[in-house]
Amino acid sequence: MRDIDVFLTGGTGFIGRWLLSELTADGQRVAVLLRGGGNRIGELCSWIEAHGGRGDLIHGLAGDLAAPGLGLDAGDRALARTTRRVFHLGAAMSFGLAPEIAAQVNVKGSERITELAASAPHLRRLVLLSGFQHRRSGWLTANRYHDSKLDADTLVRQLAHARGVPLTTVHPGPVVGDSRTGETTQFWGWPTLVRALHRGRLPIVPGGPGHWFPLLAVDYLARFLAGAPQLDETLDGQYWLLHDATPPLHELLTAVADELGVRAPRLRVPVPLAALGLRAGLDRWTGLPAEALTFVSDDRFPTAEAHHVATALDLTEPDPIHLARTTARFLTVNGFQAAAPQRQP
Numbered sequence: 001m002r003d004i005d006v007f008l009t010g011g012t013g014f015i016g017r018w019l020l021s022e023l024t025a026d027g028q029r030v031a032v033l034l035r036g037g038g039n040r041i042g043e044l045c046s047w048i049e050a051h052g053g054r055g056d057l058i059h060g061l062a063g064d065l066a067a068p069g070l071g072l073d074a075g076d077r078a079l080a081r082t083t084r085r086v087f088h089l090g091a092a093m094s095f096g097l098a099p100e101i102a103a104q105v106n107v108k109g110s111e112r113i114t115e116l117a118a119s120a121p122h123l124r125r126l127v128l129l130s131g132f133q134h135r136r137s138g139w140l141t142a143n144r145y146h147d148s149k150l151d152a153d154t155l156v157r158q159l160a161h162a163r164g165v166p167l168t169t170v171h172p173g174p175v176v177g178d179s180r181t182g183e184t185t186q187f188w189g190w191p192t193l194v195r196a197l198h199r200g201r202l203p204i205v206p207g208g209p210g211h212w213f214p215l216l217a218v219d220y221l222a223r224f225l226a227g228a229p230q231l232d233e234t235l236d237g238q239y240w241l242l243h244d245a246t247p248p249l250h251e252l253l254t255a256v257a258d259e260l261g262v263r264a265p266r267l268r269v270p271v272p273l274a275a276l277g278l279r280a281g282l283d284r285w286t287g288l289p290a291e292a293l294t295f296v297s298d299d300r301f302p303t304a305e306a307h308h309v310a311t312a313l314d315l316t317e318p319d320p321i322h323l324a325r326t327t328a329r330f331l332t333v334n335g336f337q338a339a340a341p342q343r344q345p
């Protein structure tokens with residue numbers, strides 16, 4: 001491949017797939033850091049083509065965020081350095097994340113990507129996909145993934161500043177399915193709550209009347225990510241991106257329960273008490289680890305700047321209740337696992 005427009009990590013992941021579809025549909029040439037290298041590119045390109053993108057514009061570079069020099073060989077490193085934009089989405093995401101994986105992949109890997117961006121002579125923007133929450137204390141809902149994202153955010157910001165890397169940071173809320181079809185390739189986080197509800201194993205609502213679990217449609221996020229770094233005003237910007245109109249959790253669960261034809265939970269239990277119950281063994285019965293409650297809070301986020309950019313990009317926010325219903329339908333129809341690719345409208 002000749003020079004590239006974009007170097008991307010996390011291309012095989014949930015958000016990365018939707019972003020790759022957007023970027024390549026726009027004609028951009030993208031090099032993707034791939035664990036396992038070339039033997040995964042076929043499946044990825046087929047998926048992208050089934051979702052409106054162009055597989056012929058994607059080039060896989062064998063590497064690993066946890067490896068020195070990202071594990072890139074000299075030729076691939078030289079190609080990566082021709083990029084104009086770097087999107088850093090790659091991360092280890094799971095409940096119960098091992099400390100060394102969190103440190104090596106999420107924190108050190110982000111440092112390596114920032115160094116690569118600093119060495120790219122034509123770089124116009126590094127886009128970092130960060131977390132959306134503030135730092136939390138307390139062991140009940142402690143979440144190592146979440147903490148490592150905050151550490152990475154701080155490190156990338158400092159390094160980018162020191163090395164003169166033009167940075168844009170996006171803090172997405174919990175990402176759910178495509179607003180048109182509900183399709184997702186991720187089955188933890190919000191889907192864990194939906195699965196418990198569907199199985200009749202969510203008898204309570206964690207949190208009080210003001211607690212919520214903000215949602216964000218993956219296609220909306222992908223369009224925002226593809227468009228934002230093209231705007232001068234997003235240089236050095238930080239964007240908290242989530243659908244603010246998401247109602248409190250009890251209302252959201254009621255709508256999803258209605259969609260699934262199951263009973264909605266009514267009893268509200270404070271988050272620490274719910275987490276205590278899960279840690280005491282109810283996690284096995286519900287299928288919900290206590291860490292799943294990390295994303296339930298009564299915090300509000302500074303979303304005005306993201307709304308401004310979304311307007312400039314002509315993005316229309318989906319209705320969160322409709323999004324929750326559509327995603328729940330997709331999850332249950334597909335048995336909470338990946339479906340065969342479908343063409344997008």
Ligand SMILES: NC(=O)c1ccc[n+]([C@@H]2O[C@H](COP(=O)([O-])OP(=O)(O)OC[C@H]3O[C@@H](n4cnc5c(N)ncnc54)[C@H](OP(=O)(O)O)[C@@H]3O)[C@@H](O)[C@H]2O)c1
Nearest residue numbers: 010011012013014015035064065066089090091129174175
């Ligand atoms: N999903 C959300 O709700 C959400 C919300 C806020 C922020 N984010 C952030 O958005 C980004 C993308 O999330 P996602 O939901 O798309 O995650 P995902 O589906 O779990 O995808 C993670 C991606 O990272 C790659 N990766 C993991 N370890 C790697 C390593 N050692 N070297 C190279 N690549 C590695 C994975 O590659 P493999 O295919 O090889 O595993 C995969 O492509 C992450 O940074 C996440 O923290 C996500």
